[in-house]
Amino acid sequence: MAFDAEAVIRTAHLARISLPAAEVAAVAEQLERIMEMVEALRNVPTEGVGSMAHPLDLEQPLRPDIAQNSDRREALMQNAPAARDGLFLVPKVIE
Amino acid sequence: MDLSEASLRELRDALRSRRVSARELARFYLDRVAAHNPALNAFITITEAEALAAATAADGRLAAGEEGALLGIPMAHKDIFCTEGVRTTCASRMLEQFIAPYNATVVERLRAAGMVMLGKLNMDEFAMGSSNETSHFGAVRNPWDLQRVPGGSSGGSAAAVAARLVPAATGTDTGGSIRQPAALCGVTGIKPTYGRVSRYGMIAFASSLDQGGPLAKTAEDCALLLEAMAGHDPRDATSHPEAAGTFAATLDAPLKGLRVGVPEEFFGAGLDPEVAAAVEAGIRILAAQGAVIKPIHLSNNAHAVSTYYVLAPAEASSNLARFDGVRYTYRAAGVEDLTDLYQRSRYEGFGAEVRRRILIGTYVLSAGYYDAYYLKAQQVRSLIREDFRQAFAEVDVIVGPTTPTAAFALGDKAQDPVAMYLADIYTIAVNLAGIPAMSIPCGFTAGGLPIGMQLMGNYFTDGLLLNVAHRFQQETDWHRQRPALASAKG
Numbered sequence: 291m292a293f294d295a296e297a298v299i300r301t302a303h304l305a306r307i308s309l310p311a312a313e314v315a316a317v318a319e320q321l322e323r324i325m326e327m328v329e330a331l332r333n334v335p336t337e338g339v340g341s342m343a344h345p346l347d348l349e350q351p352l353r354p355d356i357a358q359n360s361d362r363r364e365a366l367m368q369n370a371p372a373a374r375d376g377l378f379l380v381p382k383v384i385e
Numbered sequence: 386m387d388l389s390e391a392s393l394r395e396l397r398d399a400l401r402s403r404r405v406s407a408r409e410l411a412r413f414y415l416d417r418v419a420a421h422n423p424a425l426n427a428f429i430t431i432t433e434a435e436a437l438a439a440a441t442a443a444d445g446r447l448a449a450g451e452e453g454a455l456l457g458i459p460m461a462h463k464d465i466f467c468t469e470g471v472r473t474t475c476a477s478r479m480l481e482q483f484i485a486p487y488n489a490t491v492v493e494r495l496r497a498a499g500m501v502m503l504g505k506l507n508m509d510e511f512a513m514g515s516s517n518e519t520s521h522f523g524a525v526r527n528p529w530d531l532q533r534v535p536g537g538s539s540g541g542s543a544a545a546v547a548a549r550l551v552p553a554a555t556g557t558d559t560g561g562s563i564r565q566p567a568a569l570c571g572v573t574g575i576k577p578t579y580g581r582v583s584r585y586g587m588i589a590f591a592s593s594l595d596q597g598g599p600l601a602k603t604a605e606d607c608a609l610l611l612e613a614m615a616g617h618d619p620r621d622a623t624s625h626p627e628a629a630g631t632f633a634a635t636l637d638a639p640l641k642g643l644r645v646g647v648p649e650e651f652f653g654a655g656l657d658p659e660v661a662a663a664v665e666a667g668i669r670i671l672a673a674q675g676a677v678i679k680p681i682h683l684s685n686n687a688h689a690v691s692t693y694y695v696l697a698p699a700e701a702s703s704n705l706a707r708f709d710g711v712r713y714t715y716r717a718a719g720v721e722d723l724t725d726l727y728q729r730s731r732y733e734g735f736g737a738e739v740r741r742r743i744l745i746g747t748y749v750l751s752a753g754y755y756d757a758y759y760l761k762a763q764q765v766r767s768l769i770r771e772d773f774r775q776a777f778a779e780v781d782v783i784v785g786p787t788t789p790t791a792a793f794a795l796g797d798k799a800q801d802p803v804a805m806y807l808a809d810i811y812t813i814a815v816n817l818a819g820i821p822a823m824s825i826p827c828g829f830t831a832g833g834l835p836i837g838m839q840l841m842g843n844y845f846t847d848g849l850l851l852n853v854a855h856r857f858q859q860e861t862d863w864h865r866q867r868p869a870l871a872s873a874k875g
Contacts (some may be wrong), residue, residue, distance in 0.1 A: 298744070305702060305747040306709070307740055308728035317744070323803050324745055328691045331761050334768070341763035342770060344593045344623070345579040345819020351622060365486040371716035378711050381722050 292329075293322040388413050389549040390867075393458055393606045396552060400447055400457045407447065407457030411440035411501050414459045418503060418550045421870050425526050427535075427545040429464045431504040432471055439501045446499055454609050454633075456499030460553040463542050464505035465512055466492050466597070467586040471502075475588045476510045476520040479734030482714045489586025490618045491555060491597050498613045506554060507541030510736045511705065512562055512590045514538050515808040518799050519738040526795075527570060528868040529834055533792040536566030536808075542600045543570035547835075548870060553601045553610055557587060559594045560693050561787075561812025564824035567600055568787035568837020571826045573854065573864060574600040575607050578845050579819035580625030582611075583618035591700035592623070594693075594816040603864055604825065604854035608632035611847065632848045636855040641675030643853065646780030648683040651811055657790040663828030663836040664786045670860050671784065671853070681776045681783065685768045689814040690806055692769065695749050695762035696817070701739075702746025708734060741802060770818040777843040782853055786811055787824040787837035811839060821847040825854045826863035835863070 298318045302309045309317060363376055372379035386399060388410065399405045405413075415433055422428050436459070443457035467473045467485035474480045488496070496502070509519040517525040517540030525540040527533040528548040535544040539556030543566035546554050556563040558576035567574030575598045582597040589595060599610035611632055618624040647668060652661055672678050710716040710730025717729035735743070749758035776783060789810060798805040815822040820841060827838035838857075842850045858864050 293748075297748070301744050301748045301751065303728075304751060305743050306706075306724070306727040306731055307735070307743065308725070308732045309740075310732075317741070320741060320802055321744060321748070324694060324741070324806075325748075327803050327806070328695055328749075328758065328762075331688060331691050331695070331765055332757075334685075334688055334761075334765050336761060336764035336768070339764040339767050341760055342767040343763060345770075345817075346623065346625060348580070348623070348625065351619070353619065362486060368486070369483055369714050370712055371710065371714060380711055381720060381726055383723055 292325045293318045389417065391552070392603060393455065393552060393601070393609050396458050397454055397456070401452065407440040407443035407501060408437060410457065411436050411459050411503065414503060414551060421548050421550055424531060424871060425528060425544050425548055426523050427507055427525050427541040427548070427550060428461065428504045429474055429476065429507050429522050429541070430472060432502060435471065436501050436503045443499045443501060453499050455495070455613055457501065458553065459501045459503050459551055460495065460555070461503045461506050461545060461551045462492060462555045463508050463539050463557060465508060465557055465588045466555060467588070468492055468502070468505065471505065473505065473588070474521070476508045476522055477735065477739070478521045479708050479715045480713060481521065485586070487586060490583035490620065491614050492586065494613055494616065503551060506545055509538035509540065511588070511701070511739050512538040512557055512559055513701070513738050513742055515561070515565055515805050516798065517541065518795065519736055521736060524795055527792045528870060529571065530792065533794055533834070534569065536569035536792065538562040539600065540566045543567050543572050543574065546570070546572045546600050546602060547868060549867060553599060553606060555597060556600050557595055557597045558816065559590050559697060560816050561809040563598050563600060564787050564812050564822060564837070564839060565809060567824040569792040569835065571835025571863070571866060572600055572602060573604055573607055573823065573825050574598065575611060575823035575847065575850065576815065576821060577611060577615060577847050578821040580623055581615045581628045581630070581847065583616070583621045583624050585618055585620040589704040591697040592704060593700060594697060604851050604858055605633065605636055607823070608636055608851045608855070627845070630848060632851050635848050635852050638852050639675065640671060640853060640856050643671070643676040643782065644780040645671055645676045645678050646681035646776050646783040647678060648681050648686070648783060648785055650683050650686045651785035655789050655810070656786060659830045660786050660788070660790060660836050664838050667827035667838040667857065668784055670857060674856060674860065679780055681780060683772045683776060683814065685765065685772050686814050688765050689769055689817060690810055692762045692765045692817060693813045694745065694806060695758050696766065698742040698746030699750050699759055700746070702743045702750065705739070705743055710734070738802070766817050769814050773818045773820055782849065783841040785839050787839040791830045791834035791836055815841055820844055821850055823850050823854055825857060826866070827861070828863055829866070
């Protein structure tokens with residue numbers, strides 16, 4: 291079984307999602323079912339098959355190294371839940 | 386002239402000859418939205434004042450003699466496309482108050498063409514769902530039966546077009562999210578070739594799979610919309626240099642000699658017999674126009690859903706990492722420290738399905754599992770693309786059902802993620818390969834629910850798909866059927 295309670299708690303921590311203890315068992319069961327479906331891939335022969343990350347075989351385009359963005363700090367920060375003097379406010383990190 | 390049934394060409398002609406003004410047209414559709422949206426919940430945000438102002442501007446451009454195929458025609462955007470000054474929620478609590486500081490390229494292009502946006506359409510949260518039930522703003526109802534789902538994730542788009550609340554809508558398709566709701570609501574929708582339509586300003590779910598496209602009543606309308614939406618965009622690194630295309634001019638090309646592949650794997654167990662019969666009848670209509678029907682195989686389609694549920698969550702877990710409670714509107718109250726802020730904001734801001742997919746994605750990318758799941762899925766993705774490559778050496782288009790069943794009841798699959806995922810069993814392989822595909826109405830169940838037929842094409846044959854769909858729609862009137870809405874007003 292891939293997803294026991296401990297795996298769910300570990301993964302939720304990696305994903306920075308706080309899962310209430312009361313939900314862990316139900317989430318584990320759902321994730322386990324999804325992973326059971328995914329496990330079928332193990333039986334597909336893929337020796338020597340290349341991996342495909344993207345549909346188009348395009349080169350990453352480059353543009354001249356010239357600044358194109360105007361200063362829109364104020365507009366871009368308007369969605370911040372807490373901001374002051376052009377900075378995002380968060381709880382104190384260093385005592 | 387019935388404005389709610391008119392094609393985009395007919396609306397353009399009426400606007401050009403001044404039989405109707407853009408403002409009158411916007412008013413007409415806004416009234417339909419006001420009358421029917423409360424029952425359907427297709428819109429998250431209605432932008433009446435902005436719409437009337439845009440319509441007045443379009444009337445000015447028409448008076449100045451400007452001639453655009455879409456000038457003055459109302460539409461609505463899926464609420465995944467960023468609109469400057471109008472909130473863009475992605476149907477999530479996380480972005481409930483988010484006002485984008487810029488327009489998506491798709492929004493910019495359709496606005497430049499003179500289209501009049503009436504509002505933002507409901508969807509599954511972050512486009513993750515096949516029923517529209519994961520929306521923070523409540524489920525959309527299927528206009529053909531209010532107790533059934535419209536499909537998803539572009540469910541608001543499909544329902545709004547089906548109910549004639551808009552003549553056209555945008556959607557996005559990561560695993561079937563344009564085609565599946567189009568099928569379930571009886572409208573026409575196309576997922577273009579990956580790279581045709583810019584993803585700039587389209588909130589990312591799975592970047593190697595996401596593609597925007599139009600939903601409308603007919604293939605002809607979709608062709609006109611796609612011409613305006615497609616085009617190279619230097620702001621999207623995955624935009625194709627040859628993204629632009631003309632699709633309307635070739636709609637009438639005859640189908641004689643067209644090689645149509647019918648994948649045996651799409652007609653097996655799990656396919657509802659009524660859907661099978663309608664699609665088979667649709668294939669006979671293509672044959673009657675001179676198309677040559679050939680059985681083909683897409684033998685790795687059986688692995689498409691499993692492959693997708695590794696790759697799409699992996700990409701999503703990475704894309705959605707930016708929603709951290711610091712930059713994008715939602716923040717949990719009363720947090721203890723920074724980690725608590727991240728964790729609780731993400732738990733509260735995301736719904737259960739989005740959290741599930743982030744967890745799956747995080748898991749398959751985590752140390753020790755990467756090769757077993759992520760790399761393996763990327764290899765199977767190659768095999769799926771190879772199936773299509775071989776098929777398109779023998780045929781020009783592939784035809785099959787869009788969905789295994791017609792619209793299912795609200796709540797039917799909501800508690801069973803795997804059952805929900807299997808609703809996309811015929812649409813997902815297309816996204817993994819990156820090829821274009823569309824859904825067109827091809828019949829009804831005995832219970833009166835629409836059935837969709839899927840057309841799939843090789844890379845950059847979007848025009849051929851629209852051509853086949855248009856010829857099909859010249860011989861059939863499934864796409865002209867409309868649901869009887871409870872309130873007859875408007």
